[in-house]
Amino acid sequence: MKPVHVGVIGLGTVGAGTVDVLARNAPEIARRAGREITVTRAAVRDTSRPRACDTRNIALTDDPFAVVADSRIDVVLELMGGEETAFDLVTTALEHGKHVVTANKALIATRGNELFAKASEAGRVVAFEAAVAGGIPVIKVLRESLAGNRIDSLAGILNGTCNFILTEIREQGLEYGAVLNEAQRLGYAEADPHFDVGGIDAAHKLTILASIAFGTHLNFDSVHIEGIDQLRQQDIIYADELGYRIKHLGIARRQEGGLDLRVHPCLVPEEHLLANVSGVMNAVLIRGDVVGDTLHYGAGAGAQPTASAVVADLVDVVRTLTADPGNRVPHLAFQPAQLADSETLAITEIQCAHYLRLSVRDEPGVLAEVTKILGQRQVSIRVIIQKDLGGDDRVVPVVIVTHTAKEADVAQAVREIEALEVSSAPIVRIRLETLE
Numbered sequence: 405m406k407p408v409h410v411g412v413i414g415l416g417t418v419g420a421g422t423v424d425v426l427a428r429n430a431p432e433i434a435r436r437a438g439r440e441i442t443v444t445r446a447a448v449r450d451t452s453r454p455r456a457c458d459t460r461n462i463a464l465t466d467d468p469f470a471v472v473a474d475s476r477i478d479v480v481l482e483l484m485g486g487e488e489t490a491f492d493l494v495t496t497a498l499e500h501g502k503h504v505v506t507a508n509k510a511l512i513a514t515r516g517n518e519l520f521a522k523a524s525e526a527g528r529v530v531a532f533e534a535a536v537a538g539g540i541p542v543i544k545v546l547r548e549s550l551a552g553n554r555i556d557s558l559a560g561i562l563n564g565t566c567n568f569i570l571t572e573i574r575e576q577g578l579e580y581g582a583v584l585n586e587a588q589r590l591g592y593a594e595a596d597p598h599f600d601v602g603g604i605d606a607a608h609k610l611t612i613l614a615s616i617a618f619g620t621h622l623n624f625d626s627v628h629i630e631g632i633d634q635l636r637q638q639d640i641i642y643a644d645e646l647g648y649r650i651k652h653l654g655i656a657r658r659q660e661g662g663l664d665l666r667v668h669p670c671l672v673p674e675e676h677l678l679a680n681v682s683g684v685m686n687a688v689l690i691r692g693d694v695v696g697d698t699l700h701y702g703a704g705a706g707a708q709p710t711a712s713a714v715v716a717d718l719v720d721v722v723r724t725l726t727a728d729p730g731n732r733v734p735h736l737a738f739q740p741a742q743l744a745d746s747e748t749l750a751i752t753e754i755q756c757a758h759y760l761r762l763s764v765r766d767e768p769g770v771l772a773e774v775t776k777i778l779g780q781r782q783v784s785i786r787v788i789i790q791k792d793l794g795g796d797d798r799v800v801p802v803v804i805v806t807h808t809a810k811e812a813d814v815a816q817a818v819r820e821i822e823a824l825e826v827s828s829a830p831i832v833r834i835r836l837e838t839l840e
Contacts, residue, residue: 414484421707507534531717539709553692564684610654662747
């Protein structure tokens with residue numbers, strides 16, 4: 405059987421890693437795929453630059469559209485990132501009858517509905533395992549391995565940069581800014597880290613996982629997003645004292661009124677498995693009605709782990725080159741006509757416990773005022789601790805952990821407490837998740 409010819413768009417970290425894996429494990433990959441897989445052409449910004457992979461048998465071009473239009477190419481690997489140009493390249497590849505493998509989570513989360521419709525019309529596949537959690541095959545698990553389950557919820561550490569920063573603050577006793585600089589030096593964070601530390605990257609990934617888990621159309625705009633850039637070392641210290649770790653989580657749950665989709669920092673009980681995922685590692689906890697809880701852990705980024713997922717997708721695509729399009733695994737797990745437009749709960753409607761850190765003047769009656777406001781808003785207190793750290797201004801931190809309460813009630817109580825004359829700074833508020 406003739407070899408499958410592959411065109412690669414982008415030979416950066418992931419692209420070069422993919423080419424390297426395909427060359428290094430060529431015999432094993434061919435045995436699994438049933439055919440030899442050969443990279444014959446690649447698009448790069450600068451053809452004169454040295455590459456981190458062997459390109460001697462690869463025709464390089466600075467025109468990515470030349471790759472997707474090349475009649476000799478069977479499968480296109482879109483590994484350049486971005487949205488608009490990537491969308492145009494993928495749709496052009498589909499129009500030219502080519503299958504596509506991508507690691508582009510932003511593209512899938514924001515334009516995936518259109519892409520999958522075009523792929524179905526063309527009888528082609530857009531594979532995207534590498535778009536979420538790097539080398540962890542969580543998409544395949546949701547789409548195939550747990551197909552007999554009704555997925556009730558999932559929660560995960562979906563961004564290695566955030567997890568690295570929170571781990572270093574806790575273990576090294578450093579402030580946020582210093583750890584962010586170190587993450588940038590090590591290549592874990594970009595020069596502009598907003599997509600990572602602002603929660604957008606994790607929200608792209610949660611959008612994809614939720615769609616596959618619940619059989620809904622992709623809807624990135626429905627996800628509530630918060631980052632870690634407002635967290636401070638003292639909150640991580642106080643959480644430790646209370647028996648929790650702060651983790652940046654993506655959470656998707658079925659609720660009575662709709663889907664609960666959110667990305668934000670959480671206090672997680674220190675004995676929970678997710679609380680003990682450190683450094684740049686990712687982990688996803690999936691709860692199915694039949695299987696119960698399953699935890700999927702591994703490297704969420706990097707050349708080799710992501711290349712592992714890209715090559716796995718490529719092998720799947722090669723296996724299906726001769727398959728009847730109607731019998732392939734659906735892109736979003738459910739048959740296209742069965743995808744739903746589900747209601748999504750507003751963040752104000754969710755219910756969970758909260759960690760609150762107040763900065764108030766150390767005066768008689770202050771705690772009474774605070775607890776009165778919380779009580780009026782139906783927010784019950786589980787733990788309250790006054791930290792005796794007041795300076796000359798006699799401002800002290802007060803830490804409160806609430807019982808489960810409605811988000812809107814907690815938010816209103818926070819606004820009223822901040823309006824008190826004795827309150828000297830905005831309240832730090834972090835949700836608490838037991839993940840039970």
